[in-house]
């Protein structure tokens with residue numbers, strides 16, 4: 172047998188690309204983006220797993236439950252991901268909860284990392300152990316942000332006095348820390364993309380100022396800023412039936428043509444996916460080993476703490 176033949180017989184062990192959607196600021200559109208990124212990837216023909224880490228609100232879970240229910244009677248094929256919802260730890264001890272949640276999260280990732288090309292993870296708006304863990308695992312981190320200085324303030328302190336401005340704020344600090352940890356394991360690059368969401372369709376001075384602030388911060392914090400989704404009713408109205416503007420809702424509405432807002436919404440989601448520059452194939456073996464090593468290290472750390 173030739174060396175070439177041997178190589179081609181090796182299993183093509185690839186691992187999923189992990190997209191984490193997160194921002195410690197609440198209500199910026201994490202779940203909305205998780206839904207649209209997940210559905211867009213499914214529609215592009217990828218095998219997609221989704222994980223809901225928001226154990227309280229479970230918005231992503233609710234969406235896919237609605238979608239599964241609609242799918243059972245839909246006149247067309249409605250794509251569904253493999254979806255997993257993390258359960259909350261319910262012990263009195265924070266450490267026990269963290270250990271249990273770590274185990275459940277590691278198991279959830281292990282269950283999907285070979286079979287799926289993408290894992291999309293929606294996170295809660297809180298600083299928890301699990302949130303930090305998810306950040307350090309991200310290949311692509313998507314942080315939606317609304318056009319407001321209140322939203323920018325969780326990345327870099329906003330202040331009228333220049334001397335008090337620009338300090339790295341708590342959420343950016345969390346991401347930078349996750350990057351440092353990740354680098355220790357696999358020289359991992361977390362591609363951090365800040366996505367403007369609920370943008371106004373009319374030009375305003377505020378929007379210009381936000382765009383300027385974001386491009387200034389991008390160099391300092393090493394993220395890529397991008398214009399994401401405008402504020403459109405279509406991005407929220409289809410939640411009860413688990414559909415999105417990407418689905419052929421014109422058929423459900425018995426209309427022959429796309430509405431203008433559906434067409435614009437589709438263009439925006441397509442542009443967002445293109446900007447994310449996701450790989451077309453899963454990541455290779457080295458990446459998989461690095462992830463396992465990362466989980467091993469953390470579980471060793473927990474065992475030592477407990478012992």
Ligand SMILES: Nc1ncnc2c1ncn2[C@@H]1O[C@H](COP(=O)(O)OP(=O)(O)OP(=O)(O)O)[C@@H](O)[C@H]1O
Nearest residue numbers: 197198199200201202203296369400402403406407
């Ligand atoms: N581009 C958009 N156009 C219109 N409505 C939007 C858009 N993005 C989000 N919304 C709406 O804004 C609200 C908050 O969005 P979403 O629940 O996705 O945010 P979140 O960051 O997941 O919130 P939480 O921090 O509570 O988990 C929801 O009512 C959602 O329907």
Ligand SMILES: [Mg+2]
Nearest residue numbers: 201202225230
């Ligand atoms: Mg949410």
